[in-house]
Structure formats: C-alpha cells, structure tokens
Amino acid sequence: MPQGVLLVISGPSGTGKGTVCGRLRERLPHLAYSVSATTRAPRAGERDGVNYFFLTKEEFQSRIERGEFLEWAEVYGNYYGTPRSYVERMLSSGRDVLLEIDTQGAMQVKANYPAGVFVFLLPPTLEELGRRITCRGTEIEEERRRRLSAARNEIAQIRNYDYLVINDTVQEAVAKIEAILVAERARVKHFSDEELKARLEGQPE
Amino acid sequence: MPQGVLLVISGPSGTGKGTVCGRLRERLPHLAYSVSATTRAPRAGERDGVNYFFLTKEEFQSRIERGEFLEWAEVYGNYYGTPRSYVERMLSSGRDVLLEIDTQGAMQVKANYPAGVFVFLLPPTLEELGRRITCRGTEIEEERRRRLSAARNEIAQIRNYDYLVINDTVQEAVAKIEAILVAERARVKHFSDEELKARLEGQPE
Numbered sequence: 001m002p003q004g005v006l007l008v009i010s011g012p013s014g015t016g017k018g019t020v021c022g023r024l025r026e027r028l029p030h031l032a033y034s035v036s037a038t039t040r041a042p043r044a045g046e047r048d049g050v051n052y053f054f055l056t057k058e059e060f061q062s063r064i065e066r067g068e069f070l071e072w073a074e075v076y077g078n079y080y081g082t083p084r085s086y087v088e089r090m091l092s093s094g095r096d097v098l099l100e101i102d103t104q105g106a107m108q109v110k111a112n113y114p115a116g117v118f119v120f121l122l123p124p125t126l127e128e129l130g131r132r133i134t135c136r137g138t139e140i141e142e143e144r145r146r147r148l149s150a151a152r153n154e155i156a157q158i159r160n161y162d163y164l165v166i167n168d169t170v171q172e173a174v175a176k177i178e179a180i181l182v183a184e185r186a187r188v189k190h191f192s193d194e195e196l197k198a199r200l201e202g203q204p205e
Numbered sequence: 206m207p208q209g210v211l212l213v214i215s216g217p218s219g220t221g222k223g224t225v226c227g228r229l230r231e232r233l234p235h236l237a238y239s240v241s242a243t244t245r246a247p248r249a250g251e252r253d254g255v256n257y258f259f260l261t262k263e264e265f266q267s268r269i270e271r272g273e274f275l276e277w278a279e280v281y282g283n284y285y286g287t288p289r290s291y292v293e294r295m296l297s298s299g300r301d302v303l304l305e306i307d308t309q310g311a312m313q314v315k316a317n318y319p320a321g322v323f324v325f326l327l328p329p330t331l332e333e334l335g336r337r338i339t340c341r342g343t344e345i346e347e348e349r350r351r352r353l354s355a356a357r358n359e360i361a362q363i364r365n366y367d368y369l370v371i372n373d374t375v376q377e378a379v380a381k382i383e384a385i386l387v388a389e390r391a392r393v394k395h396f397s398d399e400e401l402k403a404r405l406e407g408q409p410e
Contacts (some may be wrong), residue, residue, distance in 0.1 A: 128275075158393060163393060165394075182381060184388070187367065187369075188363060188366050196363060
C-alpha cells in the first residue's frame with residue numbers, strides 16, 4: 001500500500017488556515033490530523049491522546065533531544081510539538097495526514113520530512129490580509145502593523161513551498177487543496193518500485 | 206498572466222489515451238490542443254491549420270533542422286510533428302495545452318519542454334492491457350505479443366513521468382487528470398517572481 005501524503009497547510013496569521021482546514025476535515029473524513037504534544041496543563045474536558053499528548057517539561061525536552069518531533073516551539077513558557085512517531089504511523093497505514101501550522105513550524109517539518117506537501121495559503125492581496133486582521137476588532141493598531149510586517153517576511157519564503165493557494169473563498173481554496181491531494185497521490189515519485197510492480201502484476205503470458 | 210500548463214498524456218498502445226483525452230476535451234473547453242504538422246496528403250474535408258498543418262517533405266525537414274518541433278516521427282514514409290511555435294503561443298496566452306502522444310514522442314517533448322506535465326496512463330494491470338489489445342479483434346496473435354512486449358519496455362520508463370494515472374474507468378481517470386491540472390496551476394514554481402508580486406500588490410500602508 002502506498003504511504004499516505006503529509007499535507008502541511010501554512011501561511012501568515014489572518015490567512016484563514018483554521019477555517020479552510022476545518023472545512024477540509026469535514027469533507028475528507030479519511031484525513032488524519034496530528035495530535036500535538038504539550039507541556040501545558042490539561043483544561044477541563046481535555047483528554048490525553050485526543051486533544052493533546054500531555055507531557056512534563058523534562059519528558060518534552062528529552063524527546064526534543066532524541067529528535068522525536070517534526071517541529072516544536074515554546075510559547076509563553078509552554079512547549080508545543082508534533083510527534084513524529086504518531087504522524088509516521090498514520091502515513092505508513094496509508095492515511096493522509098493534515099498539519100495546520102505556522103510558517104516557522106512548516107519549515108521545521110520540511111527539514112524533518114521533505115516528502116511532505118507544503119501549501120502556502122494567502123488571502124487575495126496583502127491589503128485584504130490587513131483588513132482581515134483589523135476586522136477581528138480585538139487588535140490594536142500596533143499589533144496589526146506588527147502582524148502585517150511579519151506576514152511580508154513570511155511571504156518572502158514562498159519559494160520553499162510546493163503550492164500557493166489563494167484563499168479567495170473558502171470553497172475554492174478547499175477545492176484546490178482537495179485537487180492537490182488527488183494529484184499528489186498520483187505522483188510517480190509517490191510509488192515505490194515494489195508498488196509499481198505490484199500494480200502491474202498479473203502477467204498475461 | 207501565468208503561462209498555461211502543457212499537459213502531456215502518454216502511455217502504451219491500448220491504454221485508452223484517445224478516449225480519456227476526448228472526454229477531457231469535452232469537459233474542459235478551455236483546453237487547447239495541438240494541431241500536428243504532416244507531410245501526408247490532405248484527405249477529403251481536411252483543412253490546413255485545423256486538422257493538420259500540411260507541409261511538403263522539404264519544408265518539414267528544414268523545420269526539423271531549425272528545431273521547430275517539440276517532437277516528430279516518420280511513420281510509413283510520412284512525417285508527423287508537433288510545432289513548437291503553435292504550442293508556445295497558446296501557453297503564453299495563458300491557455301493549457303493537451304498533447305496526446307505515444308511514449309517516444311512524450312520523451313522528445315520532455316527534452317524540448319521540460320516544464321511540461323507528463324502523465325503516464327495505464328490500464329489496471331498488464332493482463333488487462335493484453336485483453337484490451339486482443340479485444341479489438343483485428344490483431345493477430347503475433348502482433349498482440351509484439352505490442353505487449355513494447356508496452357513492458359515503455360512501462361520501464363515510468364520514472365521519467367510526473368504522474369501515473371490508472372485507467373480503471375474513464376470517469377475516474379479523467380477526474381484525476383482534471384485534479385492534476387488544478388494542482389499544477391497552483392504550483393509555486395508555476396509563478397514567476399513578477400506574477401507573485403503582482404498577486405500580492407495593493408499594499409495597505
């Protein structure tokens with residue numbers, strides 16, 4: 001059986017990753033998504049192995065040292081990361097895995113799993129991105145400027161990605177990502193020599 | 206405007222290229238297809254520039270020497286070829302171009318236009334290919350063996366292609382190729398730096 005595809009959806013803050021990935025999960029129930037590990041305390045109702053893998057700081061750090069994360073980051077004193085073993089188990093069983101992640105995380109994943117498929121999601125224009133950030137209403141002007149400036153730096157890295165999907169409408173963006181998944185499963189390099197041979201067996205003579 | 210995609214559909218004889226490409230053209234009217242050049246005489250009703258570009262043998266040979274074909278071949282004393290200028294004009298105007306072609310031709314196109322997207326079409330198994338060849342009813346056993354053996358050699362070149370599409374049903378094969386086209390138009394490498402910049406213009410500050 002061919003490996004699943006590791007589909008990494010990334011892009012600047014305000015680009016609509018969460019909405020697009022939510023819709024993708026609804027439409028493609030076969031899509032596995034990664035359960036992150038974290039050192040923060042579980043909140044009411046959160047279950048270990050479902051919402052997060054909850055780890056102590058010592059355990060998390062020793063896993064970093066053993067290279068057991070596809071990516072990790074420290075945010076406000078807590079660690080968050082994507083466990084390599086969980087993702088690889090899904091991929092080996094033939095399931096595609098969706099990772100929704102910021103651009104720093106995406107480039108870590110690329111370094112650790114170059115066979116992944118990296119999609120950069122963008123709003124139609126930077127102007128629109130500015131509007132979307134503003135429209136949330138909770139941001140002060142300085143924070144808005146900071147995020148726009150960060151977005152420009154992230155966009156400069158676009159050549160490190162395989163695909164650019166413009167998020168004009170959620171529906172169109174989702175349709176494009178679904179097409180990307182179908183196409184990637186048909187890539188010749190996605191098949192091992194053994195799989196190609198197995199596909200064609202049943203010699204007629 | 207981004208260049209169109211040159212989509213090359215190839216595969217062994219008996220693989221169903223003609224049916225799949227016919228259906229694709231029905232479903233995607235924006236798809237241009239190449240008009241071939243030939244030295245054979247026009248048949249009743251055939252029009253120059255529509256069915257073929259009709260050329261004298263001398264003219265064809267001098268165009269070969271000037272590198273004006275993406276691929277060409279001699280078949281039973283007549284030349285057939287795909288004019289580079291016609292295809293490039295279509296691509297420059299942003300239209301995708303479909304080329305349905307045998308595997309020798311496809312590899313010539315790849316040498317001359319490496320940015321093309323190369324799809325290898327195969328029946329589910331070699332056994333099925335054998336059946337499809339036989340089912341035509343017009344082939345004698347020796348011809349059938351010859352074509353199967355040729356097919357095996359062509360399949361060995363599959364790593365030179367970008368995509369493998371298994372022609373289980375015409376409908377599924379066509380859906381996969383349509384997805385490939387959508388995905389290829391979203392490839393980051395499909396955009397020039399100028400196009401990426403233009404996409405994002407409309408600076409908010």
